[in-house]
Amino acid sequence: MSIASAPDPGLNPLPRHIAIIMDGNRRWAKARMLPRTLGHRQGVNAVREVVRAAGDMGLEVLTLYSFSSENWNRPADEVSDLMGLLRWYIREDLAELNRKGVRIRIIGSRDRVAPDIVALIEEAENLTNANQGLTLIIAFNYGGQDEILSAVRGLARDVAEGRLRPDEITKDMIAGRLSTAGIPDPDLVIRTSGEKRLSNFLLWQTAYAELVFDDIFWPDFTKQSLLDAVAEYQRRHRRYGAS
Numbered sequence: 001m002s003i004a005s006a007p008d009p010g011l012n013p014l015p016r017h018i019a020i021i022m023d024g025n026r027r028w029a030k031a032r033m034l035p036r037t038l039g040h041r042q043g044v045n046a047v048r049e050v051v052r053a054a055g056d057m058g059l060e061v062l063t064l065y066s067f068s069s070e071n072w073n074r075p076a077d078e079v080s081d082l083m084g085l086l087r088w089y090i091r092e093d094l095a096e097l098n099r100k101g102v103r104i105r106i107i108g109s110r111d112r113v114a115p116d117i118v119a120l121i122e123e124a125e126n127l128t129n130a131n132q133g134l135t136l137i138i139a140f141n142y143g144g145q146d147e148i149l150s151a152v153r154g155l156a157r158d159v160a161e162g163r164l165r166p167d168e169i170t171k172d173m174i175a176g177r178l179s180t181a182g183i184p185d186p187d188l189v190i191r192t193s194g195e196k197r198l199s200n201f202l203l204w205q206t207a208y209a210e211l212v213f214d215d216i217f218w219p220d221f222t223k224q225s226l227l228d229a230v231a232e233y234q235r236r237h238r239r240y241g242a243s
Contacts, residue, residue, distance in 0.1 A: 101133030
């Protein structure tokens, strides 16, 4: 994608919620004959730039897919480095994000996550809970199928205990049991590195999202890359299943 224009307010409205699958850190490093850990570290710099750009744009919600539930299958040293990067990002950036009014939410299972990381996550969420600016959601140890399964199991328990009839279950009830309850669904999903799939990311919430696939690797993603994707989104006609 090589769109040069910035978002145009004369076209479709700006998205309220952008979700990004940050892909390509390892390939970025391999192309430069660098350790993959340096690719992940450079990816954090891209996170910082995009979060600032989202705030400047007036975006309501930005969701970043940082670690999937399947990523535990990667080499142990790489998983350890990714965990360390989350620790480092929260410790280094939390105060600044809070000053800028960013509200932080971390979604995903906290099973298998080290206690000190869980404590940092809770600190970040509690400190920023009342902020009114950008909501930054980090999907960490997250899987969309597991999220839907958990929601359905909760409703099934309500049915089994007589609090709910099966024919009373609605889509809104399922949405209300997801980790993004109360958050508008993504209008735009961006995936970097040229891959064209959702990879178990926000499967329920992205039913009618616009998808933009960018060939560049995540460490090279910039503010202009984000503006280009938004400009592409604005040129589209969203039908929501209608003709």
